[in-house]
Amino acid sequence: MKNNNLTKEALIEHVKLAINPHFKDWVLFKNGTYIIIENLEKGETIEALAMQKMKEFGPVHVGSPAGDFNTITLNKTEGWVIAGHGYGMYTYVHPSEVEDPEAQDYVIGLFGRNKRDEDGQHPEIIYVNRA
Template sequence: MMSGVDTETLVDTWRRLLSGSGKSWVLFAHGTCVVLDEPAGDLAEQAKEILREYGPVHVTTAAGDFRVLELKNSEGWLVTGHHPDVVTFVPLDEPADPSHLAVGIHGRSKRHEDGTGLHVVHVEDAR
């Protein structure tokens, strides 16, 4: 399931969301962002290691849990999981059902795709 949002829009969205944080971050193809508290070396590789461990969904474990945060500007939601620095953006037009359960499951599935595909589309280096 590819995101209906293009990479440029995703990058702009994450730049706005993380503006002023001073954090480095890495964006993956389906909208999952890994924020790096302690950036070191190759940021894409560091983020891949985190997402390889914390991206794939394993139902009935902490990896299946999620929380949905509605963005104030009404552009969508953020779906968090069991790692505090791994967050997936879900735009308003995904999914068709805007309930928190549907959004959370959709965001979790996007995180799973990013965690198994590990396709980096952008690195923001704030070091």
């Protein structure tokens, strides 16, 4: 797999197109993992809840539910999202990150899972979308 050459702005635009427009509140992390926030409790901030979820569900532990994933091909933008452990948590993978354009879903999924792990180990929020 290649390094991500997407600009921050391009990453944000692809993720916006990947998310069902029904979901208005979400947080994007540096390596492409985003968390959809549905039920914000009074007094909580979107950023704090996303950071809490990222610390809990972001790091990958092989052989546990955190190692599981599902690769979803997008139709409103290029690429894939990788779903895994943690409700509402997905990781975007752009085709420019994949060396083989014919790569199988599990290869793309493993790459996306590694990106999620990086976001889980070193969480850095780069964008917050609010309703």
